[in-house]
Amino acid sequence: MLRLPVGVYTELVGHCLGGLPDEACGLLGGDPASTEVTACYPARNAAASARTYEVDSRDVLRATRDAESHGLELVGVFHSHTHTDPYPSATDVAQAPDPTWHYVLVSLRDESPTLRSYRIVDGKIDEEPVVLEGR
Amino acid sequence: MTVEVRLPTVLRQHAKGQSSVSASGATIGEVLQDLVQTYPSMAGQVVTSEGALHRFVNVYRNDDDVRYLERLDTKVSDTDVISILPAVAGGAGPARS
Numbered sequence: 001m002l003r004l005p006v007g008v009y010t011e012l013v014g015h016c017l018g019g020l021p022d023e024a025c026g027l028l029g030g031d032p033a034s035t036e037v038t039a040c041y042p043a044r045n046a047a048a049s050a051r052t053y054e055v056d057s058r059d060v061l062r063a064t065r066d067a068e069s070h071g072l073e074l075v076g077v078f079h080s081h082t083h084t085d086p087y088p089s090a091t092d093v094a095q096a097p098d099p100t101w102h103y104v105l106v107s108l109r110d111e112s113p114t115l116r117s118y119r120i121v122d123g124k125i126d127e128e129p130v131v132l133e134g135r
Numbered sequence: 136m137t138v139e140v141r142l143p144t145v146l147r148q149h150a151k152g153q154s155s156v157s158a159s160g161a162t163i164g165e166v167l168q169d170l171v172q173t174y175p176s177m178a179g180q181v182v183t184s185e186g187a188l189h190r191f192v193n194v195y196r197n198d199d200d201v202r203y204l205e206r207l208d209t210k211v212s213d214t215d216v217i218s219i220l221p222a223v224a225g226g227a228g229p230a231r232s
Contacts, residue, residue, distance in 0.1 A: 027223070054224040068154070100145075
């Protein structure tokens with residue numbers, strides 16, 4: 001399960017919409033012992049592409065430092081798919097860096113954004129429920 | 136030269152769960168070699184068998200990506216903090232027909 005405070009959800013989806021026409025991306029911070037994400041780190045897409053993303057490594061460093069300074073860790077990554085389902089692509093699976101992370105996908109194909117979250121372990125994709133906190 | 140090396144979550148399992156370890160060397164390459172000697176299960180995760188930086192990681196000396204310095208030959212000093220970061224990438228991929 002992934003629990004997203006409304007503020008994180010809004011920032012995350014807003015960053016994805018603001019990145020159009022390219023894919024947008026960012027990192028998520030939290031206590032790894034909890035299922036709640038407490039920090040959103042919008043990042044630059046170094047690939048600047050509508051089909052791929054690469055979180056700018058300077059933003060990975062910045063997010064890592066910020067999370068650790070708050071006693072948190074990076075616990076996931078989010079990115080948008082501009083023209084396809086919110087489901088991890090073969091590229092996403094092949095490049096998933098950490099089996100403990102949440103992989104959040106936002107599809108911007110339809111009029112309203114659709115958000116899903118997954119675990120990716122040894123190439124196996126498992127969708128997990130997403131709960132909005134503080135509505 | 137002994138420097139602090141910050142590890143990404145995915146590598147901590149190879150270092151008894153530590154987020155930060157010490158390693159020795161005069162260059163980034165030597166520091167990473169020392170790291171792998173101390174934690175052999177990290178072999179192949181940071182540096183490839185050909186001796187290049189693995190494409191799944193980025194290595195920073197303080198605030199600078201060593202790929203834009205002298206890569207593995209980048210010099211280090213005692214006060215430097217070396218950060219190994221996951222390369223986070225993916226995407227929808229090529230257009231589907």
